[in-house]
Amino acid sequence: MPQESSWRPQEAGVHQICYLLAQVQKPGTDQGQILQQLDQCKSYPDFNNYLAFIFAQGDSLPIEVRQSAGLLLKNNLKDHYAATTEEFRKYIKIALLHAIRSPSKPLRHVVGTNVAVIVGVGGMPTWPELLMSIVQCLESNDPNALEGALDALYKICEEAPVQMESEVPSEPAGTSQRPSNVLVPRLLALFGSPYEDAKCLSVSIMNLLAGGSPSALAEHMDRYLAGLFALAHDPSSEVRKPVCTGLVQLLHLQPERLVPHMHEIIEYMLESTQSGDEGVALESCEFWSAFCEAAVSQPETLSPDVLRPFLGRLVPVLLKNMVYDEYDEEVANVEAAEEAANCGIVLEDKDAEIKPFLPKGATRGEEGGEDDDDGEEVNRWNLRKCSAAGLDVLSTVFGDELLPIVLPIVEQRLREEDWRERESAILALGAISEGCVSGLLGHLAEMVGVLLPKLLDGRPLVRSITCWALSRYSHWVVQAGAEHNGPGQQQFDTVIAGLLTRVRDNNRHVQEAACSALATLEEVAGPELLPRLPAILKTMAAALAMYGRKNLRILYDAISTLADAVGNALAEPAAMQILMPPLQEKWTSIADNDRDLLPLFECFTSLAQALCSAYEPYAQATFDRCMNILTMQLAARSAAANGQAPQIEPEREFIICSLDLISGLAEGLGPAMEALVAKSNLRNMLVQCCQDVSADVRQSAFALVGDLAKVAPSHFAPSIGDLLALGIANLQPAMLHQESMSACNNACWSLGEIAVKLKPEELAPFATGIVERLAPILQNMNSMPRSIVENSAITLGRVAxxxxxxxxxxxxxxxxxxxxxxxxxxxxxxxxxxxxxxxxxxxxxxxxxxxxxxxxxxxxxxxxxxxxxxxxxxxxxxxxxxxxxxxxxxxxxxxxxxxxxxxxxxxxxxx
Incomplete structure (x- = not known):
């Protein structure tokens, strides 16, 4: 154990901080003022020591005060642990190891959170006493010490799994040991513990370790598997949940281990998927997707034939699980929204309902970037959704074999009075759309005919699931619609008209589903939308006026998808007159620091690219706003980096979206862009952005550099050397990792775009440096993403x-x-x-x-x-x-x- 720290708390300091922490708990107090005073305390170098003392030693204090101290300590350590002196670190570590045995479960959980933060920032090797303490607790007869150690261990494995494979100093001096080697045998022994928490946590930790496949687990794999089997029928559902998780994970990682026992495991999972405990049912339901994925990826190990005899029992279970529960929270929320809408009440979107906006990020020279958001609400993953996903994956493996099992149940449910039954039937039709399409294709017109009336159902969740199900058949609906003047075209028109009606639904949940479905259809249909464009645009214009903040994001995405699908057709005066006025109204009504502006910026980026010269009336105002935001954000970012108080909160997403929108202008306007940038400070801003610490800022900055090199190269003349040097610097081997690969890719592409605009004598000082960066990428092309390999080949050719x-x-x-x-x-x-x-x-x-x-x-x-x-x-x-x-x-x-x-x-x- 570490030697005692020399630091001692002052009584006055303890009282002051305890008072503030207690005030935070009291209703009616000025929370902002109290939190501001606590924030001021951070200026004291030993503030974290006081928090650790109150948390670990404050036995006479209310649990809530100690808990607040521990949580505040965790936040401070996350941000400032690296700057904490070694003496203060020692005190905090001693305090945490003391509190790990606390009789209070909430306090033990906060200990685990703090321990995981320190290990994540500082590493296990810098805290050898932690491993010794955890081992002592695991071998202790004290259930509090045992649970406290396991909780901390679980959080370490979850947050910093690599640390379990690090070399931690041990006795005798000069030796070391890996935590996984020390802990795995002890964890496996706890599978037989009399304490439910110990069994549950030890299995969960072993599951996390299995994901990292440490060598220690490989040696004990048979014992791990036997332990899971032994606990499979434990009376506690809290224990059976991680058992199911472990078996599903092994199916992903080492299916060959399970093959000899597969029939018994399938029977067990089939039984567990029907468990009355939703947690157990959910974890076991993941097995069916995992089985299909393993059978597809490793057919030599696991054959689908093993599961085939069970389909007649499994599919009805999944279909049963796809019915909404009577007291489902989502149902209550949607029905409440329906009632409010029918009464003319507009429900405001809460911040908690709106997921954080993540810019798509400009990619150059690639076939596509990361999968972008579908705009759907982040709802709790539950048994209903998991069962639908399982049916979906099963259909891709077994195809039309499922139809004789699925269709009779679906047909029966569609006739039921209970709307939940009807909804689950439509969900099933959508789930099997991809895998069973060959068997369904001959009945497509009939099936669409069955679905379309459901868009008018009195229950909002039936209307919304019908939108989704129709979108799942978009490819075939569009294909049939391409047969002009036939029944397929009439069906296509009817589907679009039905979705457009639901886009204007009064229920915001139905709006969301309809808008997402419309975007999917747009993506597939492309030019086939042209005859339907006026109706689509009028609906979108109406939706812009009626949607709340959350659904506006999805609507903006649908407009962007439409712009990509029909391109310059949106530049027709009639189309512009419908769409641009309501969009401009949104544009002018949102402040420059409002995050609701970000998805609108992405929408305008797509419009600028599609409208080309028709966007010129809006170009100057768009460019000026982007420049204003860049100016404010870069100043704030610089101030924060220099330890000064910024005038606004720096948020890199505003920088990214502004850069991307200027890129959209450059792509749409072409050489006319020169007039916009000529009198601006954009060149210097780009140099700053190309050396930003954030890879996604650099990604968008280099994309804009390349776009402007094509249409306004003279603007760069004074900074061309800086931009070339920054592009080369972003291709260093140390930069070529997953987190910054897109930035490297765009840097590579921009070098090529600049190169073809330069005279030989301008490029010559950089030519060798560029090739020295590109050649290793080409020589290691098998381990590199295709996009950067292709961009490297092109840029090398342009420089040559x-x-x-x-x-x-x-x-x-x-x-x-x-x-x-x-x-x-x-x-x-x-x-x-x-x-x-x-x-x-x-x-x-x-x-x-x-x-x-x-x-x-x-x-x-x-x-x-x-x-x-x-x-x-x-x-x-x-x-x-x-x-x-x-x-x-x-x-x-x-x-x-x-x-x-x-x-x-x-x-x-x-x-």
């Missing part, structure tokens, strides 16, 4: 095109992976630029290509059609020169190529 003499001597070092990457790039102007650079280097140093002859020829043969006549001639001349210069060796080189490659080159180059 401008500065061939500088790069040609080094061609042999990177031509093979470069050509391999070029081979997979689709035909477009960027690929043309890359090949112009390749040809420029081959003219100077053709010998460098001979060692990479096959990948070179495969890259040339990857073209379907070269649009640029000059490039076609260039490639032809170079390939003919190889044939002439190789002379007696030509047959050997030609014979090394695959037949299809030889055939393509013979056509392209006359070889």
């Amino acid at each position: 095109w401008v500065c061939p003499a500088q790069l040609a001597p080094h061609l042999g070092h990177f031509i093979a992976p470069w050509c391999s990457a070029l081979r997979s790039i689709r035909d477009d102007v960027e690929k043309e630029h890359a090949f112009l650079g390749l040809c420029a280097l081959l003219r100077i140093n053709p010998e460098a290509a001979l060692g990479s002859w096959v990948p070179l020829c495969e890259a040339v043969a990857s073209w379907r059609m070269i649009q640029d006549e000059g490039l076609r001639n260039e490639i032809n001349v170079i390939m003919q020169a190889f044939r002439a210069n190789l002379m007696g060796q030509w047959d050997q080189y030609w014979g090394a190529l695959e037949g299809p490659v030889r055939d393509k080159l013979a056509i392209m180059c006359g070889l």
Whole structure:
């Protein structure tokens, strides 16, 4: 144990802080003023020590005061532990280890939270006494010490699992041990504990460790599995829940371990999915999706045939679980909203109902970014949703085999008076839409005919689930609608009309479902929407006037999706007159620091791209607002970084969305963008953003750099060296990790866009540095995302095109992976630029290509059609020169190529 700390609390300080903490608990007090006084206490270097003392030693104080002290300590440690002196750290650690045995369960839980924070920030190796204390508690007869240690351990494994594999100093001096090696045997022994909490927590911790697959668990896997089986029928549902979780996780991680017992496990999970305890039923219900995923990913280990005999029993269980409970909280909320709407009462959206807005982030040179939000409310994951997800995945594995089981139940439920039964039937039809489509396709018109009247159902949840179910069949509805003047077109029109009616529903929950469904349909339909555009726009304009804050986000997304789907058709004067006035009203009514502005910015980004020159009447005001927000936010960010009080709260999302909207302007306006940026300070702001600590700010900044390089390159002239250097710096190996990969990708792409706008003498000082960053990416392409590999190949070609003499001597070092990457790039102007650079280097140093002859020829043969006549001639001349210069060796080189490659080159180059 650590030596006693020399720090001692002053009585006056303890009383003052206890008083403030007690005041916070009292109703009617000025909470803001009290919290401000507590915040002022942070200026005292030993404030956290006082909190630790009150929390751990304040036995005579109310539990609520001690709990508040512990929670405040946790928040402070999270932000300032690194700056805390070693002496103060020692005191806090001693206090926490003392309190881990507290008789109070709430206090023990706060101990665990603090311990996890310290371990997460400082690491287990810096606190060897913690491991010793946890071991002592696990072997103790004191149930409080046992539960306290397990709670702390669970939180460490949850928040900082890597620390369980660290080397922690131990006795004798100079030795170390891994926490997982020390703890796994003791945790497994606790599976037989007489205490319910100990069993529950020890199984849960082992499940977390299994996710990290430590070596210690591998040695004890048989014992772990046996322990789960032994607890499978424990009388406590709190114990059976983590048992089910552990079995589901093993199915993901090591299905071969479960295969010998699979029939028994399926029977157990089938029984548990019907448990009266929803927690057990939910955890076991996850098994069915996990089974299907394992059977698809590892068919050599686990065959779907194992589950097939159980489908007749399993599917009805899932369908039963998909019916709303009589007292479901979601039902109560939706029905209350319906009643309020029918009475003309408008319910305001609460902040808690609106999930935090996350910008999509601009991506360049990629086929797509991360999956974006579908705008749906973050509701509690429950048995109903889990069962529907399980049915969905089952249908993708077993396909039409499920229809004889599902359809009779669905048909019966659709006739039921109980709306919950009808709703679950529609949910089931949506769930099987993907997997059973071949069997359903012949009945699509009939099925849509059954669903459409449900859009008018008196129950809001039936209307909303019908919107969702129809959206699940969007692809086939649109496909049928493409048959002009046929019944499919009438059906398509009817579906759109039905969804548009529900977009204007009085119930906000139905609005949400209808708007999301419309966006899905828009994405699939594309140009097929053009004849229906006026009706869609009028509905959206009406919705802009009636929606609350939460649904406006989903509506903005639907408008963005529509802009992407129909493009410049929105620039027609009639379309502009319908959509832009209500959008402009929203634009002017929201303050610059209101987060409700962010999704509207994303919407305007899509509109600027789609409307092109038609957006010019709005361009100056849009640009000026973005610049104002950038100015305020960057100043606030700079002040906060320098320890000063910013005038506004710095929020990087405002920076990202402003940069992205200016990018949308650049893409839509083209060269007309020059007039907007000419008199602005945007260039210097971009230099600042390109070196921001936040990867997503850099991501959007580099996207804008590349977009402006295409349409307004003269604006960058004074800062071109800074931007090139920052782009190169963002491609350092240390930057190439998942969290910042999109920023690196955009930096890479922007370097190429800048390069083609520069004179050789301007680019020359940076050319070698760029290639030194790009070549390793190409050489390690198998471990890199496809987008950055392709952007690296294109940018390398663009730099080579401008500065061939500088790069040609080094061609042999990177031509093979470069050509391999070029081979997979689709035909477009960027690929043309890359090949112009390749040809420029081959003219100077053709010998460098001979060692990479096959990948070179495969890259040339990857073209379907070269649009640029000059490039076609260039490639032809170079390939003919190889044939002439190789002379007696030509047959050997030609014979090394695959037949299809030889055939393509013979056509392209006359070889």
